[in-house]
Amino acid sequence: MATSYAGAVRAGTLAAARVHRQLGLQDKITQFGGNVDVFAAIQALDLPLLVRPLKGLLGAYLSQPAPGVLITTERPMSIQRFTAAHELGHFALGHDPSLDDDSMLRRMPLKVGKDENFQELEANAFAVAFMLPRWLIAWHSQRQGWTVDAFRRPSTIYQLSLRMGASYEAMCWTLSQNQLIKPNQVQELLQTQPRELKVGLLEGYKPQNYRGDVWLLTERDAGTRIDGSRNDLFVLRLEEHSGGGYLWDIDQLKASGFAVVRDALESHDDDGVGGHVIRRVTAAPTESRRGRMSLEERRPWETDQPLAILNVDFDLTGPEEEGLSRAERRVLLEAA
Numbered sequence: 001m002a003t004s005y006a007g008a009v010r011a012g013t014l015a016a017a018r019v020h021r022q023l024g025l026q027d028k029i030t031q032f033g034g035n036v037d038v039f040a041a042i043q044a045l046d047l048p049l050l051v052r053p054l055k056g057l058l059g060a061y062l063s064q065p066a067p068g069v070l071i072t073t074e075r076p077m078s079i080q081r082f083t084a085a086h087e088l089g090h091f092a093l094g095h096d097p098s099l100d101d102d103s104m105l106r107r108m109p110l111k112v113g114k115d116e117n118f119q120e121l122e123a124n125a126f127a128v129a130f131m132l133p134r135w136l137i138a139w140h141s142q143r144q145g146w147t148v149d150a151f152r153r154p155s156t157i158y159q160l161s162l163r164m165g166a167s168y169e170a171m172c173w174t175l176s177q178n179q180l181i182k183p184n185q186v187q188e189l190l191q192t193q194p195r196e197l198k199v200g201l202l203e204g205y206k207p208q209n210y211r212g213d214v215w216l217l218t219e220r221d222a223g224t225r226i227d228g229s230r231n232d233l234f235v236l237r238l239e240e241h242s243g244g245g246y247l248w249d250i251d252q253l254k255a256s257g258f259a260v261v262r263d264a265l266e267s268h269d270d271d272g273v274g275g276h277v278i279r280r281v282t283a284a285p286t287e288s289r290r291g292r293m294s295l296e297e298r299r300p301w302e303t304d305q306p307l308a309i310l311n312v313d314f315d316l317t318g319p320e321e322e323g324l325s326r327a328e329r330r331v332l333l334e335a336a
Contacts, residue, residue, distance in 0.1 A: 001095075001118055008118045012125025015092045019045075019130065030139050032313075033224035035165030036131050038084040039320065040327035042069060047091055049084070049328070051320045058105075059083040061090035061098045076211075077229050077319040078167040079105070082127055089126030095119050132164055132174045140164065144220050151181050154192040155200070155216075162213055165227060168194045201235050205262045205282050219310060226314040230288035234258070237266065238297070238310070240279040245299045246307045248279055252295040258283040290315045 002008035020026060023044055025036060042049050047067055054060070054072040058079065062068045069087040071080055083100065090098050096119065107117070107124050140146070140163050150156040154168075161171035172189050175181045181189070198214040212231025219238065238248055250260055262282035292313050296306035317326055324332075 001093075002122055003118065005118075005121060008121035009125040011093065012089060012122040012127075013129040015089065015122075016126045016129035016133070019088075019092055020133065026133075026135055029136060033139070033143065033163070035081075035163065035227055036133070036136065037227070037327060038081050038088060038131060038165075039325040041130075042084060042088055043325065043327045043331060045088075045091075047088070049325055051080075051322055051325060053322065057099055057101050059087050059100050061087045061095065061100075063095075063097050067091050071320060071325075073320065073322050075319070076167075078161075078165065078170070080318075080320050081131060081165050082167070082170065085127035085130045086123045088130065089123035090119075092126060093119075093122050095123065098123070128170070128174060128177070132166055132170070134178050136164060137175070137178065137180070143224070148180055151175055152185065154189055155197055157189060158194060158197045159216055162215055162228070163224075163226075168197075198233075202233065202282060203262070203264075203280075207233060207284070217310075217312065219308060221312055222310050224312060226293075226312055226316075227318065228314065228316050229318040230285065230316050232285070232316060233261075234283045234293075236279070236281040236283065236310075238279045238281070239276050239308075240297060241276045241307060243276060245301075246297050247300060248281075248297045249295050249300075250281060253281065253283055253293065256293045256295070257286050257289065257291055258293065259286050285316050288317050290317060 002011045019041065023041055025041070029036065039049070047069060049069040049071065051071050051073055053074055054070060058072050058075060060070040069084065069091070071084050071087070083104070086100060086104055098119065104120065104124065107120055137160070140160055146156055146160070157171050157175065158168050161168045164171060169190060172186045176183050176186050195210050198210050201214045201216055212229055212233060214233045214235060215226065215228065217234055217236045240246065240248055250263065253260060260281055260283050264280050266278035266280040292311060294311045297308040298306040315326070320326060
């Protein structure tokens with residue numbers, strides 16, 4: 001085990017990269033996008049995991065009589081994922097048993113002072129490097145057209161955090177750690193709360209609560225995967241060539257299992273015939289399930305190839321519920 005803060009961060013980061021290579025995660029994830037599925041990684045490593053209501057704990061790592069992991073049901077999905085990655089770090093680094101409470105979240109790299117609990121620092125460094133690797137930040141940034149300057153905007157970091165499966169705060173600190181924003185910018189960015197960003201995206205639509213996240217989807221998200229929760233909302237900002245008779249088929253969105261709660265034009269192009277508008281559709285899932293969001297931009301009177309297609313695979317069954325993880329249930333279902 002490390003005997004210094006720098007050594008703990010280095011050991012955790014190297015162990016995360018080793019598990020990435022062992023499972024071939026970079027090749028798999030960058031083919032379709034999405035996040036590092038921590039629970040699927042735990043399942044692939046044959047590490048027993050149970051999700052339970054845990055009083056006062058976020059999770060636990062047990063090493064005797066055999067290694068195993070416990071994760072609480074009583075936290076949001078981003079915290080469940082980070083906790084699972086932390087416990088996986090204990091396993092990958094050969095640590096002693098650990099009962100982990102909220103102090104785990106306060107022990108983020110670059111946020112500690114003279115903390116000498118090097119086992120916990122190693123596990124946290126593993127969790128950050130495992131969930132939020134630089135190569136995945138780069139993949140999403142290239143896909144979305146985000147430059148380094150874009151990370152000065154809280155709205156960009158929030159959308160990146162959703163695609164990476166992390167909290168907004170963890171994403172801010174990770175960008176700083178990767179020298180994509182300056183350390184003194186983190187506190188400034190954290191003055192903006194995710195709720196403010198959700199309200200701004202929804203533009204007047206008021207859900208029953210703001211527990212879910214709000215995804216901003218564009219044509220750049222076509223062919224990717226979303227891992228969200230049953231409470232999430234989706235704002236689709238789509239270029240629509242209505243001047244040429246092309247319209248997005250919103251009925252297809254409804255057939256994909258979403259209720260349209262707002263449909264408006266954001267701005268328009270005044271170039272005349274063939275010009276376009278920006279269609280802004282806010283949609284809510286009608287049930288907690290896995291599936292595909294699919295809609296086409298076409299002329300309603302034609303059956304030819306559509307002008308554009310937006311297909312996004314999704315899993316909106318989170319957060320993890322009591323029992324086996326969703327990853328384990330998927331494997332059992334596919335094997336049946």
